[in-house]
Amino acid sequence: MTPLPASVQSLLMARVDRLTPADKEVLRAASVMGRRFGADSLARATEMRDIGERLSAMEALDLIHPTARQVTSCSSMPWFATRSIRGF
Secondary structure, X not given: OOOOOHHHHHHHHXXXXXXXXXXXHHHHHHHHHOOEEEHHXXXXXXXXXXXXXXXXXXXXXXXXXXXXOXXXXXXXXXXXXXXXXXXX
């Protein structure tokens, strides 16, 4: 993987710094799971019940995005993290 330019990396880390400690824990777990991960799997891995709120906070900061496949329940919606976030 090609390293990110310092300015892009700084921008992403500034967004990560705005997350709560619980959100950061979820983001770390998601980055280990890979580019695509399911909210249900993430909730089990982190033992967090409010995973939808955590994902929404990260989506609001443009750190993750829902995949094109939409489903009715946020808990079963697949999500992906951008490559630049993996391993932060």
